[in-house]
Amino acid sequence: MKKLLLITTGGTIASAKGEEGLEPELTSSQLLDFLPPQSDISIDCIDLMKIDSSNMQPEEWQVIAREIARHVDEVDGIVLTHGTDTMAYTASSLSFMLRNLPIPVVLTGSQLPLSHPLSDGYDNIRCAIAMAASDSCGVFVAFNRKIILGSRSVKVRTMGFDAFESVNCEPVGCVDARGLTIHRELLPKRTGDFKLEADLCSEVILIKLTPGFNPDFFDLLVSMRYKGIVIEAFGAGGLHFIRRDLIAKLQLLVDHGISVVVCSQCLYERSDFSIYQTGQKVLKQGVIQGFDMTSEAAVTKLMWALGKTLDPQVVKAIFEVNYVGEVSL
Ligand SMILES: NC(=O)C[C@H](N)C(=O)O
Structure with missing residues (x-):
């Protein structure tokens, strides 16, 4: 029974x-x-x-x-x-x-x-x-x-x-x-x-980019003391840098010790920021790739990782592990 x-x-x-x-x-x-x-x-x-x-x-x-x-x-x-x-x-x-x-x-x-x-x-x-x-x-x-x-x-x-x-x-x-x-x-x-392992950091936000997204929004997130940001970027992986330079702002986030995970706003298949110039520039800022994770998994994994450590390098290392089938690495 x-x-x-x-x-x-x-x-x-x-x-x-x-x-x-x-x-x-x-x-x-x-x-x-x-x-x-x-x-x-x-x-x-x-x-x-x-x-x-x-x-x-x-x-x-x-x-x-x-x-x-x-x-x-x-x-x-x-x-x-x-x-x-x-x-x-x-x-x-x-x-x-x-x-x-x-x-x-x-x-x-x-x-x-x-x-x-x-x-x-x-x-x-x-x-x-x-x-x-x-x-x-x-x-x-x-x-x-x-x-x-x-x-x-x-x-x-x-x-x-x-x-x-x-x-x-x-x-x-x-x-x-x-x-x-x-x-x-x-x-x-x-x-x-x-x-x-139930420690979670709830100061995590998920942002879906739209064309024309104002980079100054990220200053607001710094002032609100967010510890982690998941960005749903475009397609296989890209952020705009002409006229409104989102990529320069990523450096600001990373300089403030904020862990940034970038993934795609497409529901299916994996993001790979190494394919396009608009993506490779992003990777140079020291952000974490979400690959084929769902946004729900990326947000909760980031909350869980930040519940263990606020060190962005350790958070990055946690994202390099597939714990429960959440990501194909
Ligand atoms: N179908 C549902 O359960 C929807 C309901 N609003 C909930 O999520 O609690």
Whole structure:
């Protein structure tokens, strides 16, 4: 008999209509009441939070990580119900904070509340339970019959049930007529004992460039004492330097000891700043390349790295390691 733990945090899956629209309402045992009883799996429950995931922030990620760490030795797997809007950020941050996880931690949610007769939550939670009982180690998102590595998950639809994609990496699993198939070669490799590394620096910002972006904006970020900046640059990797010189400003950021990660605003495929002049100039400023990481993974990895050290050289070295399948180096 597999022993699982269901931790609830809110989101649409647990929501009901309130005076101001949908708000999280259902408890864990009410969620479980919607599911058929399982003879070979026992599920304990913890009602940890009742929030829309728009309210989920680094402090909440830490609370979740600590709760998971408390129970890791007691159960075979954990299902975490969560709002979809920021689920990819939570999944990525947990992937880094829960080092060498010995069990599956599977995030899921829904686009329609579980109490709605057409809810997608019913399938999602059943797939999450199957994945949590599968002896695969790591953090995953189970959605629309796909199992996605937490650090590769991105929310791509506001309404459709196929709301998550596995970006720059195949889904690690799927559910079809064969049941749950897991591609074990895609699972993150454990390199040591489990360890909770939950220190995070929340002074990290993500910036999407637009043509004509005013370089003086970076002065503002220095004065606001940001410690880390992720820049979504253009295409394979470039920033403008004629008329408005963004590249000169990168030097200012680096001189202030700010760690800067550059990646692409294209969702798919890798950035490589060594291809174009507009990219090579960027690399000369000592910034870190994000390669094929999602922005969610880049932001949370930077928060995690800066939670360990403010030394930009050490942060850079952390980005040269693929910890949980978040980057192809
Ligand atoms: N589908 C959802 O769960 C959306 C909701 N606003 C949330 O992220 O909590």
